[in-house]
Amino acid sequence: NYAPYEQYTQKPCQGPWTDIYALAATFYFIVSGRKMLDALSRAKGASYPPLHELCPAVSRQLSDVIDKALAFDYHDRYRRMLDFLDALEQVVRPEDYDIDLGALMPKSKASKQAEIHVETSDDSEKMCQVEEQNMPEPKRLAAFFHPKKRRLAYLELTMRKSGGHISRRRWIIEPNRTVKVGRLATSDVMMPADNQISRNHCEVFYNEPKREFIVRDLSKYGTYLADGKPMEKEKSYTLKDGDIFCVVSPEYTFKVVIET
Template sequence: MKNEYRCPNCFQGDIGTGRCTRCGFSRQEEKQNPMRLPELSFLGNRYLIGRILGYGGFGITYKAFDVLNQCVCAVKEFVPIGVVARQGDGMQVTVTSKSNLEDFEHGKRRFMEEAEVLKKLTDVPEVVQVMDYFMLNNTAYFVMEYIEGATLKQLMKSYGGRIPLFNAVSMIYRAGMALDQVHRRGGIFHRDISPDNIMVTADNRVKLIDFGNAKHIIGKRSQTLSVILKHGYAPPEQYSSASSQGSYTDVYSLAVTFYYVATGIMVPNAPDRFGGEEYRPLLELCPQAGAQLSEAVDRALVLNSKNRTSSVAEFLYAFYLQLGKAAAYPDSTDGSGMPAQGGQAAPIKAYLKLAGDGGPSWSLPENKQVMIGRSSNWADIVPTNNRQVSKEHCKLFWDSLERRFYLTDCSANGTFIGNERLKKGETYILPNGGQFSLVNHICNLEVRWENG
C-alpha cells in the first residue's frame, strides 16, 4: 500500500477511494486545521501522525501510531494560535513576532512541566496517561494513551439532550475525585473542564483529558486569552491575566459542567452574570437532585473566588451523599436513578483474599489503586514472596461507585484469569468474587465486597 493511501484513523486500511477499506473512516469526517502537521508524517522516527482528534487555542491533538510499541496513541502538539506559524516544511514552527517569543518559550516550558507531572500520576486511572514527552520542531509534544469512548457532550446527544441525574452525579464525582488528586499531588490545575474534556470509556470508566494550560501560555496577552478560555465554563478570574487561579477555578468549571449535563441548560457566561443575568437553581430544574446538591452547586458557582467553594473535595461531598443514598435504596428511585427520599448509605467493605477458605485478607481502599507484588518495598499488598512473582506484579483498583474491581498486569511472568494470561498494561474488570492468579496459579487470589 502506498503511504499516501494509508488510513489516518486505523493506520492499516487503504483510504485511496475516500473511505477506509478496513475501518470505514471517511475523509469527510476529518477535522481540518491549517496549522496541523502533515498527515502520515513521522515525529522522531517513532510516531506516525494520523487524523486530528481535537484542537484548541494552544494545541492540536492527533491520533498517532507508535511504531516502536506497535500501538495507537494520541499526540498533543503545542501550537498556540496567533503566536506561531508553520514553516515551509510543514513541521517546524516559528514565533510570529519578537513580542510573542517570551510568552511562547514560557508556555512551552510549562507544557513540558505539566506533561512530566501527569506522567507521574499513572496510579490515578481517571487521568489520561502520559507515556512520553519531548521537544521537536521548535515546539513541545506529549504522547498519551488513546481512549476509545465518548465525551460527556457526545453522551448528552445520545441521551436526547441531558444525561440522567444519577449517571451525571456518578460521572462528575469520579472525574472530580481524580481532579482533586491532581490538585493535591501534582500542584497543577486543569483550567479547561467541560463536557468535551471528560470521557467515558467503553467499559464505563471516566477519563479526564486535555489538561489546559491557559494561565501559563497566554502571559499578559488578553487577546490570546479570549481564544483559549471556554465561555460559560470559565469563572471570572480566567477573563483577566492579572487574576490568580487555583483549585477554585476548576471547581467553578466542574459545577457548570455538572449543571449543563444534568439539565441540558447552560449557566450564563461570567460577564453576563456580573451584568445581572441569573441561572435557575438546580433544584427548580431537577427536583430529584435535592436541596443539598443544589446548594453545593450554588456555592461552587459564586462569582467571587474568595467566597466560592475552595476545593473539589469539598464540592464533591454532596455528590458522595447522593450516591450513597442511591446505593442504599436501589429500588426506591423516581426514574432518574436517585432516591425519592433521603436515607443513610450502608457502608461497603472491599477486600482481597487468598482464594478458598481461610487464609489472610487485605482491605482495599475506595477509589484508589494498590500494587500487588512480592516485596513490601515496592508493593502495597504482598500475598507471597515467591521469586517468580514480580516486585510490582499487578495493580488493583476498587471502584466503590460502580462496585467493580479493575486489574492491570505489569509483571514479567504474567497475571492470569483462569488459564488466560492478561495482556500487559491492559485493564480487566473483575466482578464480586472474581478470582485471578499470579504466575499462573502460584498464588490464587479473590476480590470481594460486602455491605458492612
C-alpha cells in the first residue's frame, strides 16, 4: 500500500519521487486511519478518496498537495523532497505544530543534480531532478544509464476516455528483452481491467543495435497498426522510433520512443 507503481515495473525510474509517494501514503494513513490504495489496483482504474473527504479538518489545499505526491504516474509527482516541503509550507502553518520545516531540510543545502528530459506527446517538457549519490553505482545500472553506451527506450501509453479525458503512462524497455503487455498483474506493462484486453495481449522487443521495435499480437480482440490495419496474430512487425500501435482500439495507443 505504500509502494508506487514504478517499483513494480519501472525500477530504473525510481528516485526521490518514489520515496515521496511512500511518505505521502504514510501521511495519508496516519491522518485518515485508512491505508492508501495499492498501486496494482490503481493500475486497473480504481481510485482512492482524497484526504479532505475523509477528514474535514484537512484543508483542500493540503489534500491537493498530498494528491500530487501520490500521483500514479511518477512524472506528475514532486521531483525532489525540497519541492514537496516547499508545497507543504504554502498550505500548512508550521508554527501551529511547532515544526520548523526549513530546519528539517534547509533550502541552502547544496546538492549536485543531473537532469533527465522526458518528451511528452504534447511537445511540452518535463524535468526529473535526480540527486547524484556518492556511493558507487551498480555496474548493471551504470551501463544502463551511461549516455555513451545506451539510449533509454520507452513504451508510452496514451489512454483516451469518454468526456475527452486523456492520461499517459510510460514504461522503460530494457534492450534486447521481450516485454509482455496485458491486463495481468504479472505483465511487464499492465493494462487497465478491460475485458477486451487479453491477459497476454501483445509483446514488444527492443532491438538496440538496429534501434527498432518488434511487436507481436497475441490477443483475441487485436492489436492495430497506425493506419488502423490489424496485425496478424503472432506475426512480427517492425516499428521505428516514434511509431505507434493500438491495443483493441485508439482508446489505448502506444508510442515507441528512443531517448535522443
